[in-house]
Amino acid sequence: MIQSVYIHIPFCQHICHYCDFTKFFYNEQLATEYLDALSNEINVQVQGEKNRVKTIFIGGGTPTALNYNQLKKLLAFVEEKFDVWNCVEYTIEANPGDFDEKKAKLLKEYGVNRVSLGVQVFDNAMLEELGRAHRIEDVYKTVELLKKEGLTNISLDMIYSLPNQTPEHFEKTVTEALSFDLPHYSAYSLQIEPKTIFYNKFKKGQLHRPAQEDEVEMYEILKNKMRASGLKQYEISNFSKPGFESKHNLTYWNNDYYYGFGAGASGYLPGKRTMNIRPLPAYIKQANEDGRPLLKVETIGLKEQIEEELFLGLRKLSGVSKRKFQDKYGFSLELLYKWQIDHLVQKGWLVDKKDKIHLSEQGVLFGNDAFEYFLLEDEDIKAIALTKK
Known part of the structure; x- marks a missing residue:
């Protein structure tokens, strides 16, 4: 069964200096054309109405950059296509300051039950440096407005290791974020991605990044303050009250x-990973023609599926269940990864419990290095196949 639906709305009123997602400056006519093409893509690939899915996520870009009528058109189509009222979680991404009362009521009216707010940092000067349009006061106004409309399941996103940021500065951001007493928080270390303003500055030596030890200290501050506020870390970058995990x-x-x-x-x-065309004119043209605006389709064989099972599963603090792995693939985790597990346990990066493996606190800091140990060779899969015969 397909568990979830992700819908991308690529429009923004401002382009952030660090963002490498598919995004374009908002244009009313182009946005209307895009929504028509998007609807055709979904109709071609998902037949019928009121399809049952577990979660829906409308991301971007900034979905709430759409005007009122466009946002209503999108939400009405999603409600028609999917059974949103029996959906466990229906999230929309938004920027502080994007809402007025009418838009907030619209979300509630069409079944949205979770809002992810891109706050990033509680410092107006730094927000300007990031290319963000909102200011601190917009966060307070937006959270108050959403709560007033009954949208209380709010996630607040932050970024750390920002240019010229110190651990003390980040601690102030976390403290202010926690003062909202929200059910979910995310915090990600800044990544300098190609084709962004920050990348160009970095290449010219004009972007001062905090030292690695400062980044580690920021992460420790984040974990400690979240824990002290009763929020559980359930993934490397995510924290929530019980039951409010994403x-x-x-x-x-x-x-x-x-x-x-x-x-x-x-x-x-099943068996494949898809990637859609990014440029808007090409996407709109192809989506309108046949509803399949694909850039590429990658075959996911057993090797790739198992690797991703480990890479993704170990991001969770609960780790990877040996029993579920056995049920899913028909052989034990140790049959394929015994040496790797023993080695990472000895390094202090992995904890091997009776039914689970998960990263240790030290392992979380070296997550990408730990994940590399779970890369496979084709011969590994062939050996497993022979063992099972």
Whole structure:
């Protein structure tokens, strides 16, 4: 079964200096054309109405950059196509300051039950440096407005290791973020991605990044303050009150299947991973022609599926269940990875419990290095196949 649906809305009122997602400056006519093409893509690939899915996530870009009528058109179509009222979690991404009362009521009216706010940092000067349009006061106004409309399941996103940021500065951001007493928080270390303003500055030596030890200290501050506030870390970058974990993101980390619709969106379907065309004119043209605006389709064989099971599963603090792995693939985790598990346990990066393996606190800091140990050779899969015969 396809667990989840991701829908990409690529429009923004401002382009952030660090963002490498598929995004374009908002244009009313282009946005209307895009929504028509998006609807055709979804209709071609998902037959019928009121389809049952576990989670829906409308991301971007900035979905709430759409005007009121466009946002209503999108939400009405999603409600028609999917059974949103029996959906466990229906999230929309938004920027502080994007809402007025009418838009907030619209979300509630069409079944959205979770809002992910891109706050990033509680410092107006730094927000300007990041290319963000909102200011601190917009966060307070937006959270108050959403709560007033009954949208209380709010996630607040932050970024750390920003240019010229110190651990003390980041601690102030975390403290202010926690003062909202929200059910979910995410915090990601800044990544300098190609084709961004920050990347160009970095290449010219004009971007001062914090030292690695400062980044590690920021992460420790984050974990400690979240823990002290009663929030549980359930993934490397995510913290929540009990029961408020992001069900949609857990679809990714559990290596379950999901649709990806819209320009540049990725999907994961049985045996394949899809990537859509990114440029808007090309996406709109192809989506209108045949509803399949695909840039590429990658075959996911057993080797790739198992690797991703480990890479993604170990991002969760609960780790990878040996029993579920056995049930899913028909052989034990140790049959394929005994040496790797023993080696990483000895290094202090991995904890091997009776039914699970998970990263240790030290292992979380070296997650990418730890994940490399779970890369496979084709011969590994062939050996497993021979063992099972």
